[in-house]
Amino acid sequence: MRTVLDFSPLHRSSIGFDRVFDLLETAARAPQQDNWPPFDSIKISEDQYRITMALAGFSRDDLKIEIQNNFLTVSGERKADHIGEVLHRGIANRPFTRRFELAEHMQVAGAELRDGLLTIDLKRELPEALKPRVIPIGGAEKLGSERRLLQGQAA
Template sequence: MRTVLDFSPLHRSSIGYDRVFDLLEAAARTQSNDNWPPFDSVKLSEDKYRITMAVAGFSREDINITVQGNMLTVTGERKGEQEGEVLHRGIANRPFNRRFELADHMLVTGAQMENGLLVIDLKREIPEAYKLRRVEIGQTAAPATQIHSQAA
């Protein structure tokens, strides 16, 4: 069963959110059956996030992490062949390509790999121009009024 989302009420009351609506509509249209490699995404604090991917059998040299615009892409392809005759393959070694759509102002701050887990740290850095600021209400000088008295 497929649910069709109608964003027209939101379009009437919001300006500049076209990209968000496009992302939601694209997510509703696509059904990805490829869930490999498995990953966790965790919110560590108000502005810090972490993606942890299970990449057993891959080395640092086999994995490539790129960011272009708001798209984080993690690709992996094992370069070396395993020695000997494989009797059973339980550890996947197929190439993968995982994409993550990042919100505005998200930065990848680092990546580490340990014990078959790739950990990618992200941070939201909002520019000063977008942060909350208080606008002072100024006073305008009251126009001078003159009262003319008429002599009788």
């Protein structure tokens, strides 16, 4: 059963969030993707996140991590297999591609493969122009001199 989401009430009271609404509508319409390999996504702090993927049997050489157009793509394909006849295969070794859409200004801080877990650390790095600034408030004498200067330019 699919739930249809109506964002029209939010459109009335918000401006500039069109991209967010588009993402939510796209996510609601998107077909269910493969759940393999399993992963955890964790918010460590206000600007730090971590993705941990369970990749038993994959080596560093079998994996590829890319970022393009705010999409983090993790793909893998095992190059080496066991020697001999496999009697039972319980450890998946099929190739995979998993994509994560990243918010603006998210950067990959690092990636590590240890004990069958791939850990990708992400950090939000806002440009200086987007960080909050304190605007100093001048006194009446400063405001008056600026007004006289502006009036002089207008004349």
